[in-house]
Amino acid sequence: MDSIDPSKAYRLLEAGPIVLVTTSHEGRSNVMTMGFHMVVSHDPPRIGCVIGPWDHSYKALRATGECVIAVPTVDLAGKVVDIGNCSGDEVDKFARFKLSPRPAQKVSAPLIAECLANIECRVADDALVARYGLFILEAVAISYDRDRKERRTLHHNGDGTFCADGRLIDLRERMTLWKQFQVDL
Amino acid sequence: MDSIDPSKAYRLLEAGPIVLVTTSHEGRSNVMTMGFHMVVSHDPPRIGCVIGPWDHSYKALRATGECVIAVPTVDLAGKVVDIGNCSGDEVDKFARFKLSPRPAQKVSAPLIAECLANIECRVADDALVARYGLFILEAVAISYDRDRKERRTLHHNGDGTFCADGRLIDLRERMTLWKQFQVDL
Numbered sequence: 001m002d003s004i005d006p007s008k009a010y011r012l013l014e015a016g017p018i019v020l021v022t023t024s025h026e027g028r029s030n031v032m033t034m035g036f037h038m039v040v041s042h043d044p045p046r047i048g049c050v051i052g053p054w055d056h057s058y059k060a061l062r063a064t065g066e067c068v069i070a071v072p073t074v075d076l077a078g079k080v081v082d083i084g085n086c087s088g089d090e091v092d093k094f095a096r097f098k099l100s101p102r103p104a105q106k107v108s109a110p111l112i113a114e115c116l117a118n119i120e121c122r123v124a125d126d127a128l129v130a131r132y133g134l135f136i137l138e139a140v141a142i143s144y145d146r147d148r149k150e151r152r153t154l155h156h157n158g159d160g161t162f163c164a165d166g167r168l169i170d171l172r173e174r175m176t177l178w179k180q181f182q183v184d185l
Numbered sequence: 186m187d188s189i190d191p192s193k194a195y196r197l198l199e200a201g202p203i204v205l206v207t208t209s210h211e212g213r214s215n216v217m218t219m220g221f222h223m224v225v226s227h228d229p230p231r232i233g234c235v236i237g238p239w240d241h242s243y244k245a246l247r248a249t250g251e252c253v254i255a256v257p258t259v260d261l262a263g264k265v266v267d268i269g270n271c272s273g274d275e276v277d278k279f280a281r282f283k284l285s286p287r288p289a290q291k292v293s294a295p296l297i298a299e300c301l302a303n304i305e306c307r308v309a310d311d312a313l314v315a316r317y318g319l320f321i322l323e324a325v326a327i328s329y330d331r332d333r334k335e336r337r338t339l340h341h342n343g344d345g346t347f348c349a350d351g352r353l354i355d356l357r358e359r360m361t362l363w364k365q366f367q368v369d370l
Contacts, residue, residue, distance in 0.1 A: 048233055131310070152351070154354065161356070163350040163354075
C-alpha cells in the first residue's frame with residue numbers, strides 16, 4: 001500500500017462509502033461497520049462520525065483516542081454487513097472474517113490489508129460525544145492500495161441494500177470555485 | 186410529491202448523495218450544493234452538516250433555524266455543480282437554474298420540485314457551529330416524488346467527478362441486528 005497525504009481524506013469519504021473502523025485496546029483489536037460519517041473540513045482534514053456507547057468499539061476509541069477508517073469495495077459487501085451484525089464483545093472479528101491486520105504508521109489501531117484505503121485518525125474534539133456519540137477526528141496518515149483492480153465502493157441505503165459505484169460523471173471543468181481540491185489520489 | 190414520515194431521512198441520506206440545501210430569509214430564497222453531511226441518529230431523525238460563514242446560506246440558516254435538504258438525481262448533475270460554483274450573494278439561483286420552488290409543510294425554506302426528495306429541517310443544536318460550521322438538524326417532514334423514473338443519486342468524489350448509483354446489492358436478510366430499520370420509503 002502506498003502512503004498518501006492525509007489532506008486527501010475528503011477524496012475518499014465525501015462520496016459517502018460505507019466504511020470499517022478499527023480500534024486496538026488492551027491487546028485486542030476490533031472492527032465495526034460505520035455509515036454515519038462525513039467530511040467536516042479540508043484543512044485540517046477533519047471527519048465527523050458517530051460511534052456511541054452502544055458500539056463495542058466506543059470504549060477503545062475513548063481510551064486511546066485513535067482509530068483507522070478503512071474503505072472496503074464491492075467484493076467485501078458480505079463481510080461488511082456481517083461485521084456490522086455481530087459484536088466485538090463476543091467475537092474476534094479479524095479472525096472470524098479473515099481480515100489481515102497491518103501495523104499503522106501513526107496510530108495503534110490496525111490497518112486492514114483487504115481494503116482499498118486506510119485512514120489513520122486521532123480524536124480532535126469530543127464536545128458532542130456525550131450527546132450524540134459524535135466524534136470529530138483528524139486524519140493523520142493514509143495508506144492506499146494502488147495495485148487493487150476493484151475500486152468500486154458501497155453506499156448503504158440504510159436498510160441492508162447498497163448501491164455500488166456506477167457510471168463516473170466528470171464535471172471537473174465546471175468546478176470554477178473549487179479547483180484547488182482537484183488533487184489526484 | 187407524497188409526504189413520508191421524517192423518521193425515514195436516514196434512508197435518503199446515509200448513502201451519501203450530494204444534496205442541495207434551500208433557505209429563505211428576508212423575502213429571498215437561496216440554494217446551495219452540499220457534500221459534507223451525515224445521519225447522526227435514527228430516532229429522533231437527526232442530521233449533521235457543515236454550512237459555514239463562507240456560504241451565503243449561512244446567514245439565513247442562522248436567522249431562521251430552518252432549511253430544506255433536497256436530493257437531486259443524475260439528470261441534474263450539471264446544475265448541482267453550477268449551483269455550487271456561484272454565490273447567492275450575486276445570483277438568484279432559483280431563476281438562473283430554472284428550479285421550481287414549492288411551499289414546504291413545516292418550514293419557511295422552499296422545496297425544489299425537480300428533486301427526488303425534500304427533507305424539511307430545523308436546527309436542533311448549534312454547539313459546534315462556531316468551531317466548524319457543524320449544524321445538528323432534525324428532519325420534521327419529507328416529500329418524496331414517487332412518480333419520478335430517474336432515482337439514481339450522485340456521489341461526489343470531492344474533485345468535481347461523481348459516481349452515479351450503480352448496481353443494487355441486496356443483503357437485507359443478513360441484517361439480523363438491524364431489521365427494525367428496513368422500512369419502505
